[in-house]
Amino acid sequence: MNRIDRLTAILIQLQGKKIVKAAEIADRFNISLRTVYRDVKALQEAGVPIGAEAGTGYYIVEGYHLPPVMFSKEEAAALLTGEKLMEQFSDHSNRKQFSLAMEKIRSVLRGTEKDYLESLDENIAVLRYRPPNLEAEQFPNRFLSDIQQALGMNQVISMEYFSIQEEVATKREIEPVGIFHMSANWHLIAFCRLRQGYRDFRIDRIRKLSVLPSHYHKNKHLSLQDYLEQQRQRNKGDTYLIKIAIDNDVMRYLREQKYYYGLMDEKVIGDKTELTFLQSHLGHFARWMIMLGNNVNIIQPQELKVAVGELVTELHAHYF
Template sequence: MNKTDRLLAIVLELQSREVVRAEDLATQFEISVRTIYRDIQALSEAGVPILGAPGTGYSLMDGYFLPPVSFTVEEAVTLLIGTDFIEQRFDDEYRVRGQAARRKIEALLSESVRKETSRLRKALRLLEPGKQVAASKERDSFKTIRRAIVDKRKIRFHYSKKIADSTGNHHSDRIVAPYGLVLVEGAWMLVAHCDLRQEIRHFRLSRMTQLLDLEDRFELPADFTLRDYQPSDDRHLRVHLRFTHDVADQVKESNHHLIEEMAEHQEGLDVILRVRHPDELMQWVLGWGANVRVMEPESFRNRIMEEAEKMLKRY
């Protein structure tokens, strides 16, 4: 990277972060701290309003903004595909903003880059989710929750759980402090502190009804960041399944998120999964019909047999 490109990159780095240390910039650009000092001085002399505090780092004066000089074709395609994704998976308000962002990005492109970008985008496609009622309700919930996160307001909702609790109940009313939204395997999940459980829990938006935002406020813990958050792994039950060779490739392609190990041998494809409760796998295992056998635990094998007998009686 030449000096001109590096100076621009430093400004963009300062623009994207509140404070940046010279040592961090030196590491990022693989140059000495002394060279960073000279670059900062050069930018200041060129009129870029950089503020520096000993022992803290550098920052840009509030209100200063330098738009990117240009985009490469690959950068433009990446950004435009991002706006396509936002239009498909976010609520109506962000869909409109995504469209506006796309128009602004396209306006910044040179004629040659715009033509090449258009050609590449025609060769790439994001398939829009099916027009389902559940998907529409999920987007409505997303909008309410997103605003509650920004305003730091608690929310209340009725939640349908896939697996019953210790009392056999599949439903509950929850009041939570929403910390963030995560897209997991095509479904939006809420990470929130639950008043009922007094800990961080995860809630699938598609299972929420009667969602309301409340006047109660909350403060996000100082040590919590959604990017760094790692949920505790409480999947302690080991499930061993054996699939026939006929469906081995399909099982591999299913890429089930609970699979830990797979090994193919003469008798079939052995798959090891770890779950909180075997009922998490009930529908998935039954979906493979006679092409799968539960090797362990025995209690889960018996549950599958019982369910198969119920199905046989129904027919």
């Protein structure tokens, strides 16, 4: 980083917090404290009103920067929450870009809003269980920003993709259609030139990726929304309308579980609650029924009763 860029970045850093220690600046830019003192002096000589508190750090005099956009405390808190979510549900490339954007946003906040954010920062957490990443080198997890660039500029992507079904890596050129997040993973929908058709690629299975200088015609492809709607229509034939009745005193234990399994309707009938689901994975749903034991009665379909019966027989044979 050249000195002009560093001075600009230092100014943004100073605007982002009420007080910034010289050691923080030195650590961020990997420079000596002596260089920090020279850089701050250069900014002061350029007319930036930077104050200093002995033993504390540097600060920008209140009122120096009049930002073109002002954020309310509620808006700033929403952005902070978004940053916490990005840390857990995005990849390394997007997290870095969002962090840089948040730094710029913090730089235009008033002192009271900065204090408010710093207080909230310690009291907001987004937790997500992640198993040990044994494939960190094999799947780098840093391609989301490049994919977004390709989508925005209609550029072809070259990548090495590992197929879970085939357990083999192939090199492909694709024309990206869109990305979406589902079931804890990011997915890339693209027209695959190798397979000559649309494919759903899990982004965490990409080993290598580069954005090529060549472009494609976006209007010759489906939109992401059209593709997803086609998939929904295609899967309709494999779905089951399920009705079950559960004891009312057990319902409080289900909470969000019922929504996870595709709840469509819920009504209380006497001492039981009748639930209606739309579900494509009958075996998965049957295992949930096993967990509920004799507190649930299956009304329909017959296929679900058969699936549960087979599981019970299998368990009985295993344990007795």
